[in-house]
Amino acid sequence: KKSPEFRKMSENEYKELVEHSLVLEGMNRHASIHAAGVVIAPGDLTNYVPLYKSSSGDVITQYDMKGLEDLGLLKMDFLGLRNLTVINKALELIELKGEKVQIDKVSMEEPEVYKLFANGFTIGVFQFESSGMREFLKKLQPTVIGDLIAMNALYRPGPMNNIDNFISRKQGNKKIEYPHPSLIPILEETYGIIVYQEQVMQIANIIAGFTLSEADEMRRAIGKKIRSLMDKMADKFVKGAVKNGLSKAKATQIFDLIDKFAQYGFNKSHSVAYSYIAYQTGWLKTHYTAEFMSANLTSEMNNTNKVVVLINECRKLNIKVHAPDINKSGINFEPLNDKEISFGLNAVKNVGVKALEQCIAVRSKHGQFKSIFDFVSKVDQRLVNKKVLESLILAGAFDSIHENRAQLFEAVDLAINYGNQVDKQSNKNQINLFGDQEELIKVPDLPIIEDWDNQEKLSKEKEVLGIYVSGNPLIKYADTIEELSNYDFSEEKILKENSIVKIGGAITNFKLHFDKKNQQMAFFNLDCLGGQAEAIIFHDAFDKYKEIIKDNNIVFLVGHTSTQNDFADLKLIVDEVVPINHAKKVLKLNEVNIRLPKNSSKDLMNDIVDLANQNKGDHAFVVHIPSEEGEERKIISKKIKVSNNNQFLILLRDLLGDSNVWIA
Numbered sequence: 001k002k003s004p005e006f007r008k009m010s011e012n013e014y015k016e017l018v019e020h021s022l023v024l025e026g027m028n029r030h031a032s033i034h035a036a037g038v039v040i041a042p043g044d045l046t047n048y049v050p051l052y053k054s055s056s057g058d059v060i061t062q063y064d065m066k067g068l069e070d071l072g073l074l075k076m077d078f079l080g081l082r083n084l085t086v087i088n089k090a091l092e093l094i095e096l097k098g099e100k101v102q103i104d105k106v107s108m109e110e111p112e113v114y115k116l117f118a119n120g121f122t123i124g125v126f127q128f129e130s131s132g133m134r135e136f137l138k139k140l141q142p143t144v145i146g147d148l149i150a151m152n153a154l155y156r157p158g159p160m161n162n163i164d165n166f167i168s169r170k171q172g173n174k175k176i177e178y179p180h181p182s183l184i185p186i187l188e189e190t191y192g193i194i195v196y197q198e199q200v201m202q203i204a205n206i207i208a209g210f211t212l213s214e215a216d217e218m219r220r221a222i223g224k225k226i227r228s229l230m231d232k233m234a235d236k237f238v239k240g241a242v243k244n245g246l247s248k249a250k251a252t253q254i255f256d257l258i259d260k261f262a263q264y265g266f267n268k269s270h271s272v273a274y275s276y277i278a279y280q281t282g283w284l285k286t287h288y289t290a291e292f293m294s295a296n297l298t299s300e301m302n303n304t305n306k307v308v309v310l311i312n313e314c315r316k317l318n319i320k321v322h323a324p325d326i327n328k329s330g331i332n333f334e335p336l337n338d339k340e341i342s343f344g345l346n347a348v349k350n351v352g353v354k355a356l357e358q359c360i361a362v363r364s365k366h367g368q369f370k371s372i373f374d375f376v377s378k379v380d381q382r383l384v385n386k387k388v389l390e391s392l393i394l395a396g397a398f399d400s401i402h403e404n405r406a407q408l409f410e411a412v413d414l415a416i417n418y419g420n421q422v423d424k425q426s427n428k429n430q431i432n433l434f435g436d437q438e439e440l441i442k443v444p445d446l447p448i449i450e451d452w453d454n455q456e457k458l459s460k461e462k463e464v465l466g467i468y469v470s471g472n473p474l475i476k477y478a479d480t481i482e483e484l485s486n487y488d489f490s491e492e493k494i495l496k497e498n499s500i501v502k503i504g505g506a507i508t509n510f511k512l513h514f515d516k517k518n519q520q521m522a523f524f525n526l527d528c529l530g531g532q533a534e535a536i537i538f539h540d541a542f543d544k545y546k547e548i549i550k551d552n553n554i555v556f557l558v559g560h561t562s563t564q565n566d567f568a569d570l571k572l573i574v575d576e577v578v579p580i581n582h583a584k585k586v587l588k589l590n591e592v593n594i595r596l597p598k599n600s601s602k603d604l605m606n607d608i609v610d611l612a613n614q615n616k617g618d619h620a621f622v623v624h625i626p627s628e629e630g631e632e633r634k635i636i637s638k639k640i641k642v643s644n645n646n647q648f649l650i651l652l653r654d655l656l657g658d659s660n661v662w663i664a
Helices: 004-010 015-024 065-071 082-096 111-118 131-140 145-154 159-170 181-190 197-208 212-223 227-243 248-262 268-287 289-299 304-316 353-366 372-378 386-394 405-410 412-427 454-465 473-484 539-545 580-586 602-614 646-656
Strands: 037-040 051-053 059-061 074-077 334-337 340-342 500-514 520-527 532-537 554-561 570-579 591-595 616-626 632-642 661-663
Touching: 004 015, 065 074, 082 268, 082 289, 111 131, 111 268, 131 145, 131 159, 145 159, 145 181, 145 268, 181 197, 197 212, 197 227, 197 248, 197 268, 212 227, 227 248, 268 289, 289 304, 289 334, 289 340, 304 532, 353 372, 372 386, 372 412, 386 405, 386 412, 386 454, 405 412, 454 473, 473 500, 473 554, 473 580, 473 646, 500 532, 500 570, 520 539, 532 539, 532 554, 539 570, 554 580, 570 580, 591 632, 591 646, 602 616, 602 632, 602 646, 646 661
Parallel strands: 532 570, 591 616
Antiparallel strands: 037 074, 051 059, 334 340, 500 520, 500 554, 520 532, 554 570, 591 661, 616 632
């Protein structure tokens, strides 16, 4: 019903497959296992619950979480955090350079670390990575660990609505008010706002005289919205508060406040632990950036989308991530120095750890490989098979030995055959009197074949790496992209929602979706020269441009911004899609804009006029003049029309600075 293309396929060649799929659809595929849940009983579990053994040997209960709680059994969640592995790996890499860090003893009061959080440079930092969180951090300007703890608790559905209020109170822009003086010691650290579950319990204890057990019962009733228990607790709370000297109206007001915030209150002990780890990751990113980013990349090497985000972050930090190299790279990502990282070979698709361990062991014993034939003659081909060899070639891992990837790829069968011959002869112990046994077998010549063009080479590289590392297909269109774009990833500017943006790049991660009316729409990423944009295109625009919205197509997007993005630098709701080759014709630019500095000299003005007269054309020349009040006056020249060629723009930028010259 939703997709005409799929319906057509289901009625023809895929009819039988679809019929079987319809039978299977909705059936339970497997028994789900909680990732971290452990059940604790006073005796053998078989005396309390039925058990089940999974195919991997895990013993699990047949009752779900709620059933176990109803039985009175204790269920604990023991979380395994990837970030703890990242911290540990980073510390190991730091030790390799002869330094030792005791991460549990670092100061929690370092201004440089809080500056990292305040600037929103938190990609790779536990719990603080998302774009929304980064924007709130820039507003909050955290200075102490308590700020991070509170933000960690607030940045969740529900309490998120209190973030702006929290920030305004911290910055002194809004008065801090407390419902009752006795609440000041409890709410002072969060500027009068209930943020934590523990605060709810303390209020019930101090205001209404609840025991901590009763306070916890009230917290659970409110958090889980158990209405009957909430009503019972409300009555008890008000009576207890009145007994402690509060008026009934004030007691009711405080309970209503608790009811409002406690539904979303976060456990402070959790937030403290999370923020403690976040600070440690932020500390490592501040002081040992290359080691920290290497550890992060290694931990995410099977998640291509995250590797793209992290490598993009490395570029922003002026850290170069080198292409894979069979003679230099290790299994994991490793820092070469403070500004360079070696690509982890385990991130190459189809290349397993066992094969890499063998390659690196051989390299350590015999030295660097001299050719593809030298490589296959030394490694165990039961581990390093044809698929592994092809993937390494496509990834560019042999570029340091021989740059023509097409030649190497064509020679794979020849190389494997040669390696097998060497292996057989070695097993027979046939030793040449004049040297090594390999010399008995003639080393083949590489086939004479032209290398792939850059576009094809990069496309094949992306197949096995998920990203472009050795180059970028957008470089070819860099001038057009720079000329027509009105957004620059290198500038730390915050766009207002619904700002109009024009930007060029390559489409990736295309996903077709259906809206509430069962109409086609899509989500995709746009990989740009300086960063990545998330794009969403709704039905009307998608129907118009769907033929050109395909992975790897290089296009220009025109749309308006949205703040609801995740890891991308920018999120766009797309209105128009233009193929890169048609962009100059379609996206006509009519104005060359310049912004003058305050108190511009006469000489500068004369230089600008001379340049404009030397580059006449048919585009409006717009001058933005700052006023004393901080606003700008916009003057369109009536006498001069100018060209928008790149040379003219470069000369203007030399005079005024990059950010003060643009076309629109």
